Amino acid sequence: MSISNKPQSWGRFPRVKHSHVVPVYWRHEMPQLDSFDTSILPFAYGRSYGDSCLNEGGVSLDVSNLRRFISFDEEEGLLRCEAGVSLAEVLEVMVPRGWFLPVTPGTKFVSVGGAIANDVHGKNHHKAGTFGCHVTQFELLRSDGTHLLCSPTENSDLFQATIGGLGLTGVILWAEFRLKRVQNPFIQMDNIQFTSLDEYRQIAEASDKDYEYTVSWVVCLGNEHEVGRGIFTRGNHDTTRAMPGNTQSKHLPLAVPFDFPSFALNRLTIRTFNLAYYSKQLAKHVHKIEHYDPFFYPLDAIHTWNRMYGKRGFFQYQFVIPFEGGYEAMNEIMREINRSGEGSFLTVLKSFGDIRSPGMLSFPQPGLTLALDFANHGSKTLRLLDRLDALVNAAGGLIYPAKDARMHPEDFQRYFPRWKEFEQFIDPKFSSSFWRRVTEPAAR
Known part of the structure; x- marks a missing residue:
């Protein structure tokens, strides 16, 4: 799991050049950080989607070998x-x-x-x-x-x-x-089909008290009867059996061996996938016991799945909007996505709770959160994301920095009003492409 000589984010956009990639092997033998003539940013496995893990023109400090x-x-x-x-x-x-x-x-x-x-x-x-x-x-x-x-x-x-x-x-x-x-590596889980966000709301509110894990896959591309339907998944750790001798999943990993052509993910193919995924469950409510691996990490079974979006990469877009007025706003956001034709292959809907993080710039707040992947079709995709920004802003929401590659500075500074307070704790030698983009006037 070491990084390449050209660190990149999982969304593969933007592509940047670092001045150096400096590997670290021992935490007791760190390089003298103030000796570098450019800024520094730690980098491990590059699973952030945008540019928060990138430091264009600076040093990428490879800490992936600190694994003890x-x-x-x-x-x-x-x-x-x-x-x-x-x-x-x-x-x-x-x-x-x-x-x-x-x-x-x-x-x-x-x-x-x-x-x-x-x-x-x-x-x-x-x-x-x-x-x-x-x-x-x-x-x-x-x-x-x-x-x-x-x-x-x-x-x-x-x-x-x-x-x-x-x-x-x-x-x-x-x-x-x-x-x-x-007690063991298994999850007692339910998959429940829903036909609208109203039905999702009923299932979510009924599930949050008794189920530790809840999440939904939802359709954002199709006709008026298809958009907003999906599959609600909930689960708890199994307590009915002892720890088995082998706790690993039996699923063999797959891989995407090449970059898909840019036309592979389009309105037709995404809608076809949505229909097949929704229809594969014949009953409305299915209960089963599943290993934690496919329950929590279905995409990890496909190594380099990000290559499905082609050489231009993709944008992951995740936001949260408050519960008050949130379902009306979410319906409008989904309609906007559907009108654009820029459907998301992977669309995840969830409700955040009210447990506060100690983090100064932490993203989650109580409300509805939606995460989507959009293939990078250039200005067409960027214009859609700007329209979605406007809808998120109108609903009083905010966007997740760890998955962002194009957030506007004025939006970031409004979403995270403590950013100036945070700035005083930034190490003088540390910087990132993301931070310069959302805070420096020259980056606007």
Whole structure:
């Protein structure tokens, strides 16, 4: 899982050139950060979609080799590991011992440091909040050589700035976070078809109390009867069986061996996929027991799935809008997407809860969140995203920086009013393409 000489984000846009890619192998033998003549940004596995993990013209500090486990407190469930350890490695080591991640995004190929820097969320936000809610402490290296232990009680300002701080406050060398006990690697889950956002709302409100994990796939492209329908998935960790001898999923990984041509994902192919995916479930309500891997990480079974969008890459667009007026606004947003013909191959709808993150720039807030992938068709796609921005703004919502590649500065600064407060905690040698784009006048 090492990075290439040309680090890029998962959306493969924008493509930038770094002055150097500097690998790090030992947390006790870090390069002298203030000796570089350009800015620095840590980089692990490149699963951020936009440019928050890129530093055009600067140094990309490859921390993906910091992958050592340090300690585990069996009583408290506290795992301490280096920041380059992936969530996949945590699961591989800890699930057989009866422990699971407190929060996980839709891919396990994310570093622990990246999970903190982007304050990732998952299907259980309404029950557990963000990843940052479960971090107890970490060691932060600043460019002047200072090593700082950060926790809710020690260097608490840097603790809050680093969670969701997009890698700009320094290098996280190791982190400690709390795992949750599980009895086995299986999930008791339901898939429920819904025909409209109104029906989604009824299912979501009925499920949030009793189910730890909830998420939906939804149709945004089709006729008036198709848009807004989808499949609601909910689940809890299984408690009916003991830990098996082999906790790994039996699914064999696939791969996309080449870049798809630009015309492969169009209105017809996306609508055909939507119809097939919705119709594959013959009953309205299906219950089954499933391994955690396909439940949490269905796309991880297809390595390099981002190549489906072609050489020009794609835009991931995720926003959250408040519950008040949110369903009306979400219907209008889906209608706008449908009118554009720029359908999303992957569209995920979820409700965020009200658990606050300690992160200063954390994204989730109570409301409806929608995540979409749009193939990069140039100005046509950018114009659509501008129209969606206007609808999100009118609804009082905001956009997720970790998945953004084109957010306007005035929008970012309105979404995150604490950005000026955060700015004072940025390490003087650290910067990113994203941060310059959304804060520097010259980048506008």
